Amino acid sequence: MNKASKIMIYTPSEAELYADLIRKDGYTSVCSASTPEEAEEKLQDTEILMQWKFPLHLLEKPAGKSVKWIQSLGAGVDDLMRSTSIPEGVTISRVVDQFGGPMSEYVFAQLLYVYQDIARSQVAQKKKSWQPFVTELLQGKTIGIAGLGSIGKEAIRKARAFNMKVYGLSYSGKEAHLVDRHYGPDEWMDFVKDLDILLLILPLTEQTRHIVNRDVLMAMKPTACLVNIGRGHLVAEDELIDVLRTGHLRAAILDVFQQEPLSETSPLWELPNVYITPHMSGPSTKERLGQYLLSNLTRYQNGDALLGVVNRKAGY
Structure with a gap:
């Protein structure tokens, strides 16, 4: 991977905020999406999908075949593990050591x-x-x-x-x-x-x-x-x-x-x-999560082991 590889940030809110942060680190092909319609429109040629609540069925479409790595923006990946839309060869990682x-x-x-x-x-x-x-x-x-x-x-x-x-x-x-x-x-x-x-x-x-x-x-x-x-x-x-x-x-x-x-x-x-309490015990601050994403992007770019790689057999 190089810094021109396409990255999509998908989350129902603040997607563009994280996209901007990644662009500032020198990545030149970064898009954001906050709705399934936006995601489908922009998914073509995406190699890295950094997401929360992404419409996973889109990965079954031709535009989703370029995705090689899915980075969850949270610690939980049970929705990803239940999905039958993610090809076996796609690496999945989650956020660890933040909460x-x-x-x-x-x-x-x-x-x-x-x-x-x-x-x-x-x-x-x-x-x-x-x-x-x-x-x-x-x-x-x-x-x-x-x-x-x-x-x-x-x-x-x-x-x-x-x-x-x-x-x-x-x-x-x-x-x-x-x-x-x-x-x-x-x-x-x-x-x-x-x-x-x-x-x-x-x-x-x-x-x-x-x-x-x-x-x-x-x-x-x-x-x-x-x-x-x-x-x-x-x-x-x-x-x-x-x-x-x-x-x-x-x-x-x-x-x-x-x-x-x-x-x-x-x-x-x-x-x-x-x-x-309303699922608030593990808040993600923009600063901490942003630095985590950049750290894993650097690892991916350098061919190093990613943080938080999910063992599909274990389910987490």
């Missing part, structure tokens, strides 16, 4: 809100009521982290700062040395039974879809807290709702959902001890 800091801060901000009962203090303040109470500590609690990639490793680091016990579950086991106890994909019941907090950061694959179901939830302690910042479909949502209605589980902190935006009719909005 560990902000996502782990989100997790511990939410946990401190729950365990320090900050809502109670806010209510008392509004009433001008001086009522001291004893809060719980994260110290000494056991957090189980399902998914030990770059985000999971940062969550481990922060959990250690709170003097927590850390258990981990992963499919490869290569980071098992980082946790106090490690479990494999066939050990979910043993993994969750002693946890105070279950944190989900797994990618979505056929093996992990609805992996947290009624049986797993009921195997957790009634006082345990579920946190999902991975993918909405990791959790069987209807079964979670049923379990929460019984009063089992202290809290569910949910940043991702099976359907987004979350329907206004979802019972999750009104269930007590459910904390909902």
Whole structure:
């Protein structure tokens, strides 16, 4: 590849912003598109597709046959893995090592809100009521982290700062040395039974879809807290709702959902001890993401290994 190879940036918003950034680095054939119609019109001769929510069926058309590399603008690639429109020879990569800091801060901000009962203090303040109470500590609690990639490793680091016990579950086991106890994909019941907090950061694959179901939830302690910042479909949502209605589980902190935006009719909005945020735990700043894209473009240009290459067989 040289800097004249055609690059398309596709995202429903801010595509031209990223295209400009890449042009400023000397790439001379860069286009942007924000709608399927624009994408189809400009796709001809594109070698590199940097995208978020691209209409993948266009890759089956003659104009899509020139694409050699697809760079996702996010960490998740389950939509790409489900697609039958991407030829086997096309390299797929995702964003890695960008989200560990902000996502782990989100997790511990939410946990401190729950365990320090900050809502109670806010209510008392509004009433001008001086009522001291004893809060719980994260110290000494056991957090189980399902998914030990770059985000999971940062969550481990922060959990250690709170003097927590850390258990981990992963499919490869290569980071098992980082946790106090490690479990494999066939050990979910043993993994969750002693946890105070279950944190989900797994990618979505056929093996992990609805992996947290009624049986797993009921195997957790009634006082345990579920946190999902991975993918909405990791959790069987209807079964979670049923379990929460019984009063089992202290809290569910949910940043991702099976359907987004979350329907206004979802019972999750009104269930007590459910904390909902609109898929905001892993924000991409334009500066960080832009530098990541440029770094991978340089690697591609030089024939070096790309960052975040997806293993299609594993699904992430």
